[in-house]
Amino acid sequence: MNWSHDLCTPDERLLWSRLAVFPGSFDLDAVEAVCGFEGLPAEIILDLLDRLVAKSIVIAEPSGAAMRYRTLVTIRDYAAQRLRERDEWVVVKRRHRDHYLGQAGRMVEVWCGREQPEMLASMRADHANLLAALEWSVNTPGEERAAASLASLLRYHWIAGGYLSEGRRWFDRILQLDDTPTPERGSALWVAAWVALIQGDRDWAATCLGSCREVAAALGDGHLAAHAGQWTGLLLLFSGRLDDSIAAFRESIAVLEENGDDAALTTALFQLAMAQTYLDDPQGALGTCRRVLSLSERRGDQWSRAYALWVSGLCHWHLGEAEEGRAAARAALGYQRAFGDGICIALTVELLAWLDIDAGVFDEAAILNGAAAAVWRQLGTTIEAFGPHITAESSAMAARLVGELGSDRSGELTIHDITRYDAVDLALDGRRPEPPPDDDVVRLTPREHEVVQLIAEGLSNRVIAEKLVLSVRTIDGHVERVLAKLEVGSRTQIATWALSRSMD
Missing domain, CATH: 1.10.10.10 (Winged helix-like DNA-binding domain superfamily/Winged helix DNA-binding domain)
Structure with missing residues (x-):
């Protein structure tokens, strides 16, 4: 060298x-x-x-x-x-963090525009750099506020990018660093609550939102209080308290609109529409969705548009309007070819499965239902996180499907391993992914295979190094090569890949 x-x-x-x-x-x-x-x-x-x-x-x-x-x-x-x-180590590390902090800030700034897919793809490509920037900020005295700011600005990376578990781990660490009521901490608290809600952890979300309201009160920040109110609305929705949820959404929407916070406004609106749907007000929900679709069309906001289309499809299904429901769901999935938002994909593919069940197309429904379940597993969450009403529908439709096909046939048709992009292709074009080659696992070297097994057990690189009697740097190299071979961006995805194949 x-x-x-x-x-x-x-x-x-x-x-x-x-x-x-x-x-x-x-x-x-x-x-x-x-x-x-x-x-x-x-x-x-x-x-x-x-x-x-x-x-x-x-x-x-x-x-x-x-x-x-x-x-x-x-x-x-x-x-x-x-x-x-x-x-120069500290100087260059700070410049590195500041660059990616700026990139994250720009993503939030332009989120409602037409650059959404490109910004999300850019953040996925830079995932390792983002984690390094967070790591340095968390471990460097005096950088706590920057760490909180970066984690909160990466909100769409955690949610739409498919990194829920990693986002949660960072918020767990960052929120313990400094409890001084600052705008950075306030934002980190409501974004942490968002992540926790999608994971189904309502208790931790409630704790974060309570702390966020305290920070907002200490700062006299009505805009921050509105964010806390919006995510409290989602907490109430996911807890089954629909009337209270709608009241919280309406109150926060008024303040978000007054502050010109377009991104939060459109998100709160399609969440309100979901609450209206399950309060048995599908026409009101469709009206709210039309408002989101109008706003998103003017701004080029494809992400909110996709969710509004999913809720619209859900409403039409509730109304018995299968053709309209299918058209809305397919339109929502059309945007996901650029986004790859696993949450929207799983919700929408499952809705299409329900529509197929109603149409008596049971084989196709079983295939789609399995694909949605596979995407949920990759995300590290389930549809149960979204509350008792949609969970009851999901369970009832799954039971009906098994009742029609029988458990053996249903199991034969179930897809256990599919990427979110392949799930979109399957739902829109009926194109099933190519089966993995017989030697899919052995394309890793024996040592890489060993490292993957230990990652799946939840061990850190340092512990793996001790277990295999190798240096940490050697293990780092193995992990880097595995990430490249599997074409994934995180240890969580390595573990998911391993567990889906029951490696032993």
């Missing part, structure tokens, strides 16, 4: 050392923002990066129309040592 380092120019060495702060892949904008300072003007970064690629220090990987870059673990570790020797 020293030999390769000696062959580099001083500028190339400096960039190489600064790239150590990127644990995952990164794009040119990130390198220019994080590494382009004191001795490395941003305008020379691209040329230096190309030279490092030519010298096999950096790997360039096409990603759609853009290019992303990464370094191998050993090269990154060497660079980190050099960066510390230059006494």
Whole structure:
């Protein structure tokens, strides 16, 4: 490694050392923002990066129309040592965190616009960098407010991006750091409640929302109080208290609209529509959905539009309007080819299964029902999180399906392993995913297979290293290669992959 380092120019060495702060892949904008300072003007970064690629220090990987870059673990570790020797580690780590804090802030700022799918995809690609930025902020004294801000700004990454469990773990840590009533803590509390509600943990959500109201009162912040009110409305909805839920939603909607908070407003509206649906007011719910569809059409907000279409489909199903319900559900899924929001996908695919059951198309219903269940498992939650009313419908329709097909036939048709994108293709086009090859598990090396099993048992890299009598860095390398081979972005997804195959 020293030999390769000696062959580099001083500028190339400096960039190489600064790239150590990127644990995952990164794009040119990130390198220019994080590494382009004191001795490395941003305008020379691209040329230096190309030279490092030519010298096999950096790997360039096409990603759609853009290019992303990464370094191998050993090269990154060497660079980190050099960066510390230059006494730049803290400076560059802070620049790294600030860059991704800015990216997260921009995602929230433009969320109601047409850039939603691109921003969500960008955050998924940068998942490892986001976690590194959070880790540094949590472990660095004085950075607690920045940690809370970053975690709360990543709200759509946790929810729509499919990282519920990871988001929950970060909020568990961050909310214990500092209980000073600040705007950052207040936002972290209501986003944490959102994550907890989707996971089905209403008790922790209630605790977070109570603390959020206290912060709002201490700050005299009516807008923050409205956020607490909105998610209290969802807590009440998921607890089966429909009248109280609707009252909470209406009160918060008025304040959110007054503050021009379009993202929160449209979210609260489609949540209100769900509550109206189960209060046996489908026409009122459809009216609320039409309002969301109108707002989202003007702004290019596809995410809210998809959820409003799902609720509309649910309303039409309740009204016995199967054709309209199916059209709305299919339209909702059409947006998910760009988004891949597993929550909306699971809800909508299951609704289509219910419509098939009513139509007497039981084989197709069993296939769709299994696909929805598989997506729920990948997310780490179930439809039960969404309250007793929809849970009762889900259970009744599943029982009816088994009654029509019999448990053996129903089991034969059930899909146990499907990605959220394949679930969309299945529901819209009837296209079943290709079965995995017989050697699907052994495409991992024996050691990688061993590491995957231990990850599925919930062990950390350090514990795995001790168990296998290897260095932590070696285990880090194995995990990185497994992530790349499985084309997933988190340890949770590795564990899900392993458990779905009953690896032993």
